[in-house]
Amino acid sequence: MTAPKKEFRVLSATAILGYGFPEASFREGLRRRPHLIGADAGSTDPGPYYLGAGKSFTDRSAVKRDLRFMLTAGIRRGIPVVIGTAGGSGARPHVDWCEAIVRETAAEEKLTFKMAVIYSDMDKARVRRHLRKGEIVPLSCVPPLTEAVLDESVNIVAQMGVEPIRKALAAGCQVVLAGRAYDPAVFAALPITLGYDPGLALHMGKILECAAIAATPGSGADCAFGRLRGDSFVLESPNPKRRFTRVSTAAHTLYEKSDPYHLPGPGGELDLTGCSFTELPGGRVEVRGSRHVGTDRYWVKLEGVRRAGFRTIAVSGTRDPIMIREIDPVLAGVEAQVRDILRAERIEGRIRFHVYGRDGVMGALEPVKTVRGHELGIVIEAVGPTQAAADSACSLARSTLLHYGYPGRISTAGNLALPFSPSDARMGEVYEFSVYHLMPLARPDGFPARTVTVRGGKERK
């Protein structure tokens, strides 16, 4: 197919749905007559909890606010709206959560439209079949998947490519709400259908998915605008306070990637070895030479987590120079004492101290081994198989540390400053990543989808 001559314009509302954007930026973006309004809504960055618990890491009212602008503009002007990784992690509970917000907004704004809801949940039996055939491949630094780990895992999702979104748009859906999706697919699906080069479309999507983070000054809470052409794409900021520069754009290509020249995604990789970034007047950057190279088999990334227990924490600090000097043996002593008591009481639980001022930030990677500060922050963390076990372990660790007698101690009334009452806070379920592997997919568009007509007008009658 030859590349279309006209440009394809994309308004990316914000870096993550719910992070917000200035209304003026969005209006200016609309004035530039986009063919697509999109937003990526998720990430694994906030950690395993959100996928496991089925909760969003973004606030409901903030997501609703962003959706209100996108939906009203999209439906009233006939511009498709695509949301990827709905609800933050893109599993069924996240997608359903986001759908409820869309429906609520449609009712309030009297919007009627056809919507596709695409799920990305991956059935365990299907993963197991591939596992037994040796077709589940761990990503870098990830241990091989075992059936035992698979059994314990919950909310396994596959990261969809452009295909299911293309299918939904081809069916005439004005709004696409996708589960876990490759971030650029949100922006690239429609132009690829229209015949634009997949390499350029996906690379533009890769930058637009983080919206104004790739501009300078960068922001996670502002819009970005892209113009896709036959052999290049141009990025610009609808906000006059920001601009795209060669460095800001190229720098973003590095962001959160292991290798800036080769960016793997569903069904292939973006090859940026021949890529050029050219500054244009008006704070714009033109990118050329991005290529998409498909792989023989179509591989998708699976993400899944397993529950590791429950957590309770206590925040505390010390200002005592002798205690600070003795901090390592003090904490080792407390830990041993707590471990013995928990064992005797048959409470399963594990405690850990996060010592700010020593290595609270870097842990094992911390090269500085001497403590120089006049105070230390100590977060007591307890994890157990039940919330009650975690509560008991945290409480015991806190009281033991508070009154622990160490060599040279002269402050005998208590070792800790506790800023809060209650001192201990329940953190709830703890999850850890358990699946982060590639799996081959015979039908890249075969993600289960529902097409619904949202009748906002009638519900408000």
Added chain:
Amino acid sequence: MRRSILTAATVVRSKNSGPYELTLDILFKDRARFELFRRRGVVTRRRIAALYRRPAADILKIVYFEPSNALKITMRRPIPSGDAGETDIYGAQQHAPLLGLTY
């Protein structure tokens, strides 16, 4: 006299690259500083491993990216994001040892 990285770089940062890897970026002010730094061969797998107290095998990639005058170092996370013992879920505060580099 050796120069501090702080006089040559506009950005020194760390971030997750997925839950299992940590990636460190140094963006240089201009091509000349980028080229000089690269020529000096300051960053090696062994050097980064020593700075972060990891085995050299954990330093996965060292890539110079010319379009943004940048150096990218990718390493294995000591523990995956969110696992027991985690200190930095986003991996966004693991850059400080690089600030002591000279060239």
